Amino acid sequence: MLILTIFLPVAAGLAMLGIRFPNRRSRCVFVEGVTLLTSLLVLLCFLRGRGPVTAFDLLPGLPIAFMIDGVGGVFTAIVAFLWPLATLYGFEYMEHEGGENHFFALYTITYGVTLGISTAANLLTLYLFYEFLTICTLPLVMHGTKPEAIRAGHQYMMYSFFGAALAFIGVMLVIVYGDGGAFAMGGVLGEAFAAEHPLLLQAAYLCMFVGFGVKAAVFPTHAWLPSASVAPTPVTALLHAVAVVKAGVFGIIRMTYFAVGAQLLSGTVAQNIAILLASATIIYGSTVAVREHHFKRRLAYSTISNLSYIVLAASLMTAQGLAAGLAHMLFHALIKITLFFCAGAVLVRSGRTQVEELRGLASRMPVVCAVYTVGALALMGTPLLPGFVSKWLIGSAAVAYGTPMAYVGLAAILISAVLTAIYLMSVSFAMYARPLEPADAAFSDPTICMKLPLVVLTAAIVLCGLGSNFIVTQLTAIAAGVM
Numbered sequence: 002m003l004i005l006t007i008f009l010p011v012a013a014g015l016a017m018l019g020i021r022f023p024n025r026r027s028r029c030v031f032v033e034g035v036t037l038l039t040s041l042l043v044l045l046c047f048l049r050g051r052g053p054v055t056a057f058d059l060l061p062g063l064p065i066a067f068m069i070d071g072v073g074g075v076f077t078a079i080v081a082f083l084w085p086l087a088t089l090y091g092f093e094y095m096e097h098e099g100g101e102n103h104f105f106a107l108y109t110i111t112y113g114v115t116l117g118i119s120t121a122a123n124l125l126t127l128y129l130f131y132e133f134l135t136i137c138t139l140p141l142v143m144h145g146t147k148p149e150a151i152r153a154g155h156q157y158m159m160y161s162f163f164g165a166a167l168a169f170i171g172v173m174l175v176i177v178y179g180d181g182g183a184f185a186m187g188g189v190l191g192e193a194f195a196a197e198h199p200l201l202l203q204a205a206y207l208c209m210f211v212g213f214g215v216k217a218a219v220f221p222t223h224a225w226l227p228s229a230s231v232a233p234t235p236v237t238a239l240l241h242a243v244a245v246v247k248a249g250v251f252g253i254i255r256m257t258y259f260a261v262g263a264q265l266l267s268g269t270v271a272q273n274i275a276i277l278l279a280s281a282t283i284i285y286g287s288t289v290a291v292r293e294h295h296f297k298r299r300l301a302y303s304t305i306s307n308l309s310y311i312v313l314a315a316s317l318m319t320a321q322g323l324a325a326g327l328a329h330m331l332f333h334a335l336i337k338i339t340l341f342f343c344a345g346a347v348l349v350r351s352g353r354t355q356v357e358e359l360r361g362l363a364s365r366m367p368v369v370c371a372v373y374t375v376g377a378l379a380l381m382g383t384p385l386l387p388g389f390v391s392k393w394l395i396g397s398a399a400v401a402y403g404t405p406m407a408y409v410g411l412a413a414i415l416i417s418a419v420l421t422a423i424y425l426m427s428v429s430f431a432m433y434a435r436p437l438e439p440a441d442a443a444f445s446d447p448t449i450c451m452k453l454p455l456v457v458l459t460a461a462i463v464l465c466g467l468g469s470n471f472i473v474t475q476l477t478a479i480a481a482g483v484m
Contacts, residue, residue: 002042002045002046002049003046003052003054003067003068003069003120004054004056004067005042006039006042006043006046006116007067007113007116007117007120008113009035009038009039009042009113010035010036010039010109010110010112010113010116011109011110011113011114012113013031013035013109014105014106014107014108014109014110014111014112014113015106015110017031017032017102017105017106017109018102018103018106020102022102025101028101028102028105029092032088032105032108032109033085033088033089033092035109036084036085036088036109036112037085039081039084039112039113039116040081040082040084040085043077043078043080043081043116044081046069047069047074047078052066052067052068052069052120052122053066053067053068053122053183054066054067054068054122059125059129062181063125063176063181064122064123064126064181065125065126065129066121066122066123066126066183067117067120067121067122067126068120068122068184069120070184071478071479071482072254072255072258072259072323072327072479073119073120073121074479075327075330075331075476075479076118076119076247076251076330077116077119077120079243079247079330079331079334080112080115080116080119080243080244081116082461083239083242083243083334083335083338084112084115084239084243086338086453086454086457086458087235087238087239087243087338087454088105088108088109088235089450089453089454090235090238090342090345090450090451090454090455091104091105091108091233091235092450093349093447093448093450093451094233094234094235094345094349094451095233095235097349098144098233100144103140104141104144104233107137107138107140107141108141108235108236110137111134111137111138111141111239111244114130114133114134114137115134115243115244115248117130117133118130118131118134118248118251118252119251121184121255122183122184123181123182123183123184124172124175124176124179124182124183124184124255124256124260125172125176125181125182127252127255128165128168128169128172131165131168131213131216131248131252132165134216134244134245134248135157135158135161135162135165138157138236138244138245139154139157139158139161140154141232141233141236142154142157142229142231142232142236143232144232144233144236147231149231150231150232152228153225153228153229153230153231153232156224156225156228156229157225157228157229159225160215160222160224160225161215161216161225163215163222164211164212164213164214164215164216164222165212165215166212167208167209167211167212167215168208168209168211168212168213168252169212170205170208170212171204171205171206171207171208171209171212171256172209174201174204174205174208175189175190175205175209175256175260175261178190178194178198179260182260184255184259184260185259186258186259186482187258187259187262187263187264188258188259188260188261188262188263188264188265189259189260189262190202190260190261190262190265192265195262195265199269202261202265202266202271203266203269203270203271204271205261206256206257206261206266206271207271207274207275209252209253209256209260209261210253210256210257210271210274210275210278213249213252213253213256214249214253214278214312215249216245216246216248216249216252217246217249217250217252217253217308217309217311217312218246218249218282218286218304218305218308218309219249219278219279219282219308219309219312220278220281220282220285220286220305220309223282223285223286223305226246226301226304226305227293227298227301227302227305229301230295230297230298230300230301233345234297234341234342234344234345234348234349235345237297237301237341237345238337238338238341238342238345239338242304242333242334242335242337242338242341243334243338246304246308247330247334249308250308250311250312250315250326250330251330253312253315254315254323254326254327257315257316257318258315258318258323263318263319263323264318266318267318267319268404272316272318272406273406275312275316276313276316276317276406276407276409276410277406277409278309278312279309279310279312279313279316279410279413280309280313280409280410280412280413281413282305282306282308282309282312283306283309283310283313283410283413283414283416283417284306284413284416284417285305285306286302286303286304286305286306286307286309286417287302287303287306287416287417287420287421287424288420289302289305290302290303290306290420290421290424291420291423291424293424294355294356294357295354295355295356296344296347296348296353296354296355296356296359296428297341297344297348297354299356299424299428300337300340300341300344303337303340303380303421303424303425304337306417306421307329307333307337307380308333310326310329310333310391310392310395310414310417311326311329311330311333312326313326313395313399313410313413313414314326314329314394314395314398316410317398317399317402317407317410319398319401319402320477320480320481321394321397321398321401321402321477321480322395322398322399322402323479323480324394324398324473324476324477324479324480324481325391325394325395325397325398326395327476327479327480328387328390328391328394328472328473328476329391329392329394329395331387331391331465331472331476332379332387332388332390332391332462332465333380333388333391335387335458335461335462335465336376336379336380336387336388336462337376337380338458339372339373339375339376339455339458339459339462340373340376340377340380342372342451342454342455342458343369343370343372343373343376343455345451346366346369346446346447346451346455347359347362347366347369349447349451350366350369350444350445350446350447351365351366351444356427356428356431357431359428359431359432360431360432360435360436360437361431361432361435361436361437362431362432362437363432363433364437365437365444365445365446366444366445366446367446368446368452368455368456369446369447369455370429370432370433371459372455372456372458372459373428373429373432374429374432374433375459375462375463376459376462377425377426377428377429378426379462379466380421380425381418381421381422381425381426382418382421385466385467386462386463386466387462387465387466387469389466390466390469390473392414392418394473395414396411396414396415399411399414
């Protein structure tokens with residue numbers, strides 16, 4: 002069942018490249034049907050069993066295998082919930098972009114590849130699907146083949162291949178010394194190995210941290226992410242909220258807690274480097290976001306900052322830090338895809354891309370502006386909304402860990418919280434508190450294909466805030482099992 006779930010969207014997407022649909026509606030029905038069926042199969046996998054199951058052996062002793070455990074289940078649930086909504090949103094958005102058959106074929110393939118990452122049962126499977134993710138998302142970034150899209154694609158490709166090459170060094174070391182690299186709670190490298198090869202252990206970890214950190218946009222490997230904002234919004238929403246960047250963060254979590262081993266890394270120089278890079282990225286992303294005037298690029302720099310909240314929490318290498326990181330991974334995915342959907346709706350309906358051009362927008366697009374404001378309030382950490390919960394958990398985990406470097410991370414979070422309020426709420430203020438320019442502008446909220454995902458996601462954000470106690474309890478139990 003799990004193997005079918007992963008390869009169904011891949012096969013459907015490949016088939017679309019050779020199918021000529023009679024009309025646009027039939028293609029939309031096919032794509033949404035495959036996406037919903039895949040998400041239903043994910044639900045059945047949660048209910049029936051979680052593996053591991055082996056698809057085939059790449060080499061003797063090196064299987065391509067899949068499972069759904071606690072940590073992987075969080076990422077899998079995020080992907081399965083958000084992908085049908087993103088696909089529905091994309092139908093209206095892509096009307097003005099062209100090349101829809103090619104676009105949705107790759108979009109559907111990417112769904113399966115992302116599920117392959119979230120359900121990978123060993124380090125080799127994770128790495129292979131991580132590479133496939135670059136291959137199938139590169140044409141999406143370059144969609145339309147405009148000069149700026151081509152440049153963004155080249156940059157994305159170069160950064161991703163550099164990260165993959167660096168990560169491969171660590172992956173091979175773990176596979177060789179860790180009996181094939183099958184994920185296990187607490188890691189697969191024993192204390193004897195850590196005592197005999199402490200520098201090799203830390204070098205392997207840092208290679209994978211920086212390698213996977215490229216997709217997580219950890220400074221200084223972040224530059225590809227703002228450039229990729231030229232892609233269609235259904236792509237950037239998934240790049241910044243679900244597929245690519247969360248795959249990078251998930252890779253860091255997997256190799257920290259399930260491959261190398263958090264207990265072996267805690268207190269080492271490698272851990273301090275990881276925390277320092279995450280803290281620097283948090284400050285950098287927030288600072289540049291305040292100065293950025295392009296709406297989507299401002300949200301892109303916000304993503305850079307918030308991803309490193311998750312990386313920082315994971316780098317604390319405690320059960321409390323892991324639970325906090327998983328919470329922010331979940332909540333940030335919901336909030337950030339909502340904000341990008343709002344930016345895309347503004348672009349499609351009004352053609353406006355600069356923050357200064359959003360003045361008075363609420364009088365013409367009340368639903369989009371209201372949804373954006375809820376998302377902004379959530380991300381900046383307003384109490385009763387989920388962003389506050391996950392940031393509080395990360396800060397608490399840093400205080401509980403108590404090292405000087407952990408307090409550096411805490412300081413970065415506090416500074417970023419202020420900057421986040423500035424760069425997000427200044428947009429809402431312009432939307433509501435300033436007159437529309439020009440006053441006779443003729444545009445309105447989008448149709449149901451865009452509006453429904455916005456409403457559903459807003460409801461999910463509010464419900465996650467109200468039900469955060471239950472969610473945090475489940476994530477804490479997952480993290481405790483890992484440690």
